[in-house]
């Protein structure tokens with residue numbers, strides 16, 4: 297069923313808490329709703345606004361925002377060791393993680409507490425603590441707006457990469473994700489090798505699914521601001537990928553600089569949070585925008601900041617990192 301709103305205030309629909317409006321917003325819960333909306337030709341300007349956790353509105357939106365609200369989690373196939381689960385786009389990601397842990401199913405526990413909806417997970421291939429959504433996603437069901445029909449895209453065709461997928465490129469503005477299918481496992485597969493995860497899990501008594509989830513939640517609570525109280529969109533910047541030679545040069549000058557491997561030979565990933573931290577900006581603010589005091593990747597709205605203020609501040613952070621290290625850091629957040 298469709299629910300339609302006009303000139304709607306978006307401050308409670310984006311985790312930055314930015315006070316912009318949208319000309320029109322439709323909440324939809326079925327594929328039939330999408331056929332109805334796109335059946336007589338696509339609206340001139342539209343985009344999906346899911347949980348609003350990775351978006352920064354810098355102005356009012358003059359078009360149509362589409363918000364998926366269907367939120368069922370269903371076991372599609374129980375193959376014994378592997379269980380295929382169909383998850384509607386409007387399911388809160390962390391509700392899915394809790395569901396999996398409660399059903400003793402492994403695969404998403406390291407992705408505990410990532411804010412956002414399941415339908416947004418494949419778009420930027422959400423990831424944390426050594427895991428990425430692409431490791432469990434088997435296929436993504438989408439509505440193709442040009443053709444006005446549904447298709448299923450197998451994971452191999454989603455072109456997943458670090459915070460990357462086909463939905464940010466070839467299918468950008470042409471596809472609406474309605475559900476995802478993920479494969480979870482009954483055999484325990486703990487991944488504890490990232491940062492403090494092992495220590496936190498051991499302090500809780502060992503490698504159970506529940507302990508891993510609790511450990512990840514505790515780490516996130518201690519490092520990241522809660523969007524319910526402090527407007528933010530998680531990591532504002534992506535970790536930059538540079539050539540191994542460039543990293544070597546920098547490492548000679550900054551021996552403590554963290555460097556991570558990537559699946560592509562000759563390319564490595566640097567930590568944007570570390571680079572920003574080194575410029576001395578962590579915990580600093582300018583007017584109503586600041587950098588979180590425990591995680592330099594996260595920009596925060598100190599109350600009432602406009603999207604324009606946030607983006608100006610973000611540019612000044614990018615310039616300082618560029619001046620100090622010669623490295624360009626790109627935004628992870630979708631700027632509208």
Ligand code: EPU
Nearest residue numbers: 424425426530531533534535554567569570573590591592
């Ligand atoms: N670091 C600093 N100062 C900081 C932040 C980080 O020196 O203020 C250093 C850390 O000490 C560490 C390195 O930078 O050596 C990497 O930091 P961390 O492990 O905290 O991870 P990250 O690269 O900062 C990424 C994701 C996070 C995810 C964490 C944990 C990106 C852009 N961010 O952050 O994702 O939670 O790993 O896996 O890849 C998000 O996408 O919104 C998000 C929070």
